[in-house]
Structures are given as structure tokens and as C-alpha cells.
Amino acid sequence: HVTEAAAPAAKTPTLPDAQTVTEVRHWTDRLFSFRCTRPASLRFRSGEFVMIGLMGDNGKPLLRAYSIASPSWDEELEFYSIKVQDGPLTSKLQHIKPGDQIILRPKPVGTLVHDALLPGRRIWFFATGTGIAPFASLLRDPQTYSDYEEVIITHTCREVGELQYGKELIESIRQDELLAELIGEGFADKLRYYPTTTREESAKMGRITDLMRKGEVFEDLGVAPLSPETDRAMVCGNLAFNLEIKDMLEEYGLEEGANSKPAHYVVEKAFLD
Ligand code: A2P
Structure with a gap:
């Protein structure tokens, strides 16, 4: 057989x-x-x-x-x-x-990297929805705090629950002993967090773009509107938001940068599936 x-x-x-x-x-x-x-x-x-x-x-x-x-x-x-x-x-x-x-x-x-920006005094991270993800990395990078005197993260979501990931992230960064050791005590004082919601009541309501146009963001944070001399920006959110804020940044006089040609701001689309 x-x-x-x-x-x-x-x-x-x-x-x-x-x-x-x-x-x-x-x-x-x-x-x-x-x-x-x-x-x-x-x-x-x-x-x-x-x-x-x-x-x-x-x-x-x-x-x-x-x-x-x-x-x-x-x-x-x-x-x-x-x-x-x-x-x-x-x-x-x-x-x-x-x-x-x-x-x-x-x-x-990716384009949201420090190498794509010229030196500046203050960096803005503008996020909507899941667009906060790259900033969750950048906000835990010692270079962010050694390169800039002030770090401002804005996060606009529809509902309060969608802010929770960012909220816990910021809290954990402020208590991070390793970062404090790497960057120096007091680094957390450089970090400003500005969450807003558009479809559910919260402490600050409205799209970040509208709040900037009204000057409310700058009043709340006690900083001057963006200028190419002092401010750098990274943007990550939905397409409509990216386009709108890009126009606004250009109006403030900022120019788009790239790895090969660093300038004042960079933009990337948040993942939407
Ligand atoms: P809104 O509720 O007014 O549409 P999404 O979950 O759809 O990706 O949106 C995330 C957040 O981005 C929402 O709070 C939404 O506000 C906001 N948003 C959408 N389009 C723009 C835009 N062009 N400028 C600023 N914020 C925007």
C-alpha cells in the first residue's frame, strides 16, 4: 500500500x-x-x-x-x-x-516634525478629534520644551468625552518625573492646554478658528496673536479645519515649512478611515 x-x-x-x-x-x-x-x-x-x-x-x-x-x-x-x-x-x-x-x-x-520649523519662541499645536495623536508624541518630547519658551496645545472636539484622552495626557505630562528630570523642573509651566467643544456644553465652546478670529483665544491665554517673528505652528485635524486654519496662519504672515525647507508652520491630515 x-x-x-x-x-x-x-x-x-x-x-x-x-x-x-x-x-x-x-x-x-x-x-x-x-x-x-x-x-x-x-x-x-x-x-x-x-x-x-x-x-x-x-x-x-x-x-x-x-x-x-x-x-x-x-x-x-x-x-x-x-x-x-x-x-x-x-x-x-x-x-x-x-x-x-x-x-x-x-x-x-511625516511633516509634523521639529526639523520642518525654524527656531521660534512659542509653538502652537492645533488639533481636532484624533488629530491630537501626533501631538501626544511631540508633547512628551524633551526637544519641544528645549526649543520653545511656551507650548500651547488646542484641541477642538464635538463632545466633552472626546477631550478625555487629551486631558489625561496633559495631566500625566505635568506629573512626569522623567520629563522633569530630562528638561528641568518647571517645564510643565511652559505647557498651556486649551480644549474646546462645539456640540456639547463645556467650559470653552466654539471652533478654535472662530475663537481665534474673535481674539478670545489670545485674551484667554494672555498672548499676542501669532506672528512669524515669534510663533510656530503644527496643525492636525479634519480636512475642512486644516484648510481653514492654514489660511488663517498665512494671514498672520506664517509660511508653510517642510523637512527640506523649514519655515513657520506644518499641516497634516488626521486619520479618518
Ligand atoms: P463642528 O462640530 O462645528 O463641526 P469631526 O469629529 O467631524 O472630525 O470634528 C472635530 C471637531 O472639528 C469638531 O468640533 C468640529 O466642529 C471641528 N471642525 C470641523 N470643521 C472645522 C473647521 N473648518 N474649522 C474649525 N473646526 C472645525
Whole structure:
């Protein structure tokens, strides 16, 4: 009779560029954040993004650009994501649990980097929604505080619950002993946080763009309107917001910078799936 060769032992399929999820937090029914292992070879500049995702049903990786929210000195990587119920990636990604694998292409890129800006006195980080993610990295980068005398982060969301990730981030930065050691005691005094909501009552309501036009932001913070002599800006939010604030920054006299040609501000789209 014929002896059939034993079938090769079934192997756990390993994803290309697989990383393991270590923590997942759901902030609202529209937002979650997660942490995963970091490839030993991955070096990145605060503010950059990488392609991450899952294996699609067709056996091809389904990838999207995600800003790295963790600082470059962190052992793990952190991401902050929207959940879109019919989103090709996030309808699935929102269900990940610690121990699951995701795909992460270790090729960081992006425009929201310190290298793209000329030296200045004050830096503004303007975010809407999940656009706060790259700033979560930049706000934990010692260079942000050594390069600037003042660091202002504005975050506009529809509802109060959507501000929670940023709120906890700012609190944890203010109490961070490692940052205090790296940058010097009192670094937290440089950091100003300006959260606003547009569709639910909160301490400060309105789109940041409208509040700037009215001069309310500058009054509240006790700073002069932006000028190319003193101010630098990074922008990350939805498309309409990016376009509107870009026009405003140009009106203040700021010019758009790039890695190859540093100037006064840089812009990047927040991830929407
Ligand atoms: P609004 O509620 O008035 O649309 P989203 O969740 O849709 O990405 O929006 C995030 C936040 O960005 C919301 O508070 C939204 O305000 C605000 N926003 C949307 N478009 C603009 C814009 N052109 N300028 C300023 N803020 C905007």
C-alpha cells in the first residue's frame, strides 16, 4: 500500500511585520487607543506616522496611516483611533484585544516634525478629534520644551468625552518625573492646554478658528496673536479645519515649512478611515 507523507504541522500564520497588542482603552463609542510592541529597529521622530492595519479577508494587508502617539523614548508604541462602523479598517481594528497581532510597517514618515520649523519662541499645536495623536508624541518630547519658551496645545472636539484622552495626557505630562528630570523642573509651566467643544456644553465652546478670529483665544491665554517673528505652528485635524486654519496662519504672515525647507508652520491630515 501507499504511505502518504504526513501533512506538515499546522503553523500559526505569522503576519508580515506583526506586532502584539499590549493594551486597549475605549474612550467613547467613537474613539479608542491602544499600545503594542515596538520593533527593535524602529526609530522615529516625534510627530511621524507609520502604516498599520490588519490582514484583510482577501489575504492582503489592509493598512492606514496612523500617527505614533507615544514618545520616541517609549519601549512600546501607542496609537489613537476613531471607530467607524463601516470603516474598512476601524470596523475591525476596534475589536482588538491584548495579545492580538497587528501589522506595522516600520517606515516612519511625516511633516509634523521639529526639523520642518525654524527656531521660534512659542509653538502652537492645533488639533481636532484624533488629530491630537501626533501631538501626544511631540508633547512628551524633551526637544519641544528645549526649543520653545511656551507650548500651547488646542484641541477642538464635538463632545466633552472626546477631550478625555487629551486631558489625561496633559495631566500625566505635568506629573512626569522623567520629563522633569530630562528638561528641568518647571517645564510643565511652559505647557498651556486649551480644549474646546462645539456640540456639547463645556467650559470653552466654539471652533478654535472662530475663537481665534474673535481674539478670545489670545485674551484667554494672555498672548499676542501669532506672528512669524515669534510663533510656530503644527496643525492636525479634519480636512475642512486644516484648510481653514492654514489660511488663517498665512494671514498672520506664517509660511508653510517642510523637512527640506523649514519655515513657520506644518499641516497634516488626521486619520479618518
Ligand atoms: P463642528 O462640530 O462645528 O463641526 P469631526 O469629529 O467631524 O472630525 O470634528 C472635530 C471637531 O472639528 C469638531 O468640533 C468640529 O466642529 C471641528 N471642525 C470641523 N470643521 C472645522 C473647521 N473648518 N474649522 C474649525 N473646526 C472645525
